[in-house]
Amino acid sequence: MVAFAVTDWDDAYENGKNIPGGSNYPTAWEEPSASFRAAANGRLDVAYGQGDRHRYDLFLPEGEPIGLFVFVHGGYWMALDKSYWSHLAAGPIARGWAVMMPSYDLCPDVTIAEITAQVGAAITHAAQDIAGPIVLSGHSAGGHLVTAMMCHDSPLSDTMRSRLDHVLSISGVHDLRPMTQMWRKEALQLDMDTATAQSPVLKLPLDGVQLTTWVGGGEREEFLRQSALLSNIWHGLGCLTQNVVAPDRHHFNVIDALADPDGPMLRTVLGAAEEKVIRK
Numbered sequence: 001m002v003a004f005a006v007t008d009w010d011d012a013y014e015n016g017k018n019i020p021g022g023s024n025y026p027t028a029w030e031e032p033s034a035s036f037r038a039a040a041n042g043r044l045d046v047a048y049g050q051g052d053r054h055r056y057d058l059f060l061p062e063g064e065p066i067g068l069f070v071f072v073h074g075g076y077w078m079a080l081d082k083s084y085w086s087h088l089a090a091g092p093i094a095r096g097w098a099v100m101m102p103s104y105d106l107c108p109d110v111t112i113a114e115i116t117a118q119v120g121a122a123i124t125h126a127a128q129d130i131a132g133p134i135v136l137s138g139h140s141a142g143g144h145l146v147t148a149m150m151c152h153d154s155p156l157s158d159t160m161r162s163r164l165d166h167v168l169s170i171s172g173v174h175d176l177r178p179m180t181q182m183w184r185k186e187a188l189q190l191d192m193d194t195a196t197a198q199s200p201v202l203k204l205p206l207d208g209v210q211l212t213t214w215v216g217g218g219e220r221e222e223f224l225r226q227s228a229l230l231s232n233i234w235h236g237l238g239c240l241t242q243n244v245v246a247p248d249r250h251h252f253n254v255i256d257a258l259a260d261p262d263g264p265m266l267r268t269v270l271g272a273a274e275e276k277v278i279r280k
Contacts, residue, residue: 010183013222041062042058065096065130066097067165070135071137073103076141082102089101102123135269137269143213168212171255175202178222210241211241219251
C-alpha cells in the first residue's frame with residue numbers, strides 16, 4: 001500500500017470530468033423524469049414553505065401507502081432541483097410506498113444549515129398526509145441532508161423522529177471539513193467552524209434508526225471514504241449500520257438502483273420496515 005495525501009481537493013470531489021460520459025449528466029435524467037411525471041399518480045409542486053423553491057412532488061401508489069419514502073437530490077447544495085429524479089420513484093411506488101421529492105433553496109443564497117431545516121420542513125409537511133414509517137434517501141449532498149435528519153440535533157420533531165425507520169445515503173458527503181479546501185467554500189459559506197457544525201460524522205445518531213451508506217465502486221476515492229467513514233463511526237456509537245460498495249457503478253448511475261423495486265438497494269432499505277407493517 002502506498003501512502004498519499006490529497007493535494008487537489010477540487011479534483012478529489014470532481015465527478016463529471018473524471019467519469020466517462022460524465023458530461024451527459026444531469027441532462028440524461030431530464031426525459032425519463034418528465035415522462036414519469038406525465039404518467040404518474042402524483043401531486044406536483046406542493047408548497048411546504050413560502051419560498052419559490054419550497055415545493056415537493058408526491059407520487060402515490062395504488063391503494064393505501066405502506067409509508068413515506070423520501071429522495072433528496074444532490075448538486076453540492078448549489079444546483080439542480082426535484083425535477084431531474086422523478087423516474088427513481090418507480091421502485092418504491094411499485095413496492096407500495098408514497099414517494100416525496102423536495103426542492104430547496106441553494107447556496108450561496110442560503111447556508112447549508114438553512115437547507116437542512118428546509119428539508120426537515122418538507123419531510124414534516126408530507127408526513128402529515130402519509131401515515132406509516134418514514135424512510136429517507138439522498139444522493140451526494142442529498143446524502144448529507146438525509147443523514148442530518150437522523151442526528152441528535154435533527155430538525156425533525158419527536159413525533160417524526162419516532163417514525164423514522166431507515167436512512168440511505170447514496171454517495172453522500174458526511175464530513176464537510178474537506179469542503180473548506182475547495183473553490184466551493186465561498187458559495188457554501190463554509191469555514192472550519194461551520195463545516196464542523198454541519199458534519200454528521202461529528203454528531204450522535206438517533207436511537208433506533210438504521211443507516212445504510214451506498215457508494216459506487218468506480219467513484220472517486222473521497223466518496224468511497226466518506227461512505228465508509230459515517231457507517232464506521234456511527235457503528236461505534238451503537239447505530240445499526242452497513243456500507244455497501246456497488247461494483248461497476250459511478251457517482252451518477254449508482255442511483256439507478258432506486259428505480260428497481262426488486263433490486264438489492266430497495267430490499268435493503270425497505271424490507272425491514274415492510275415486515276414491521278405486515279406484523280402489525
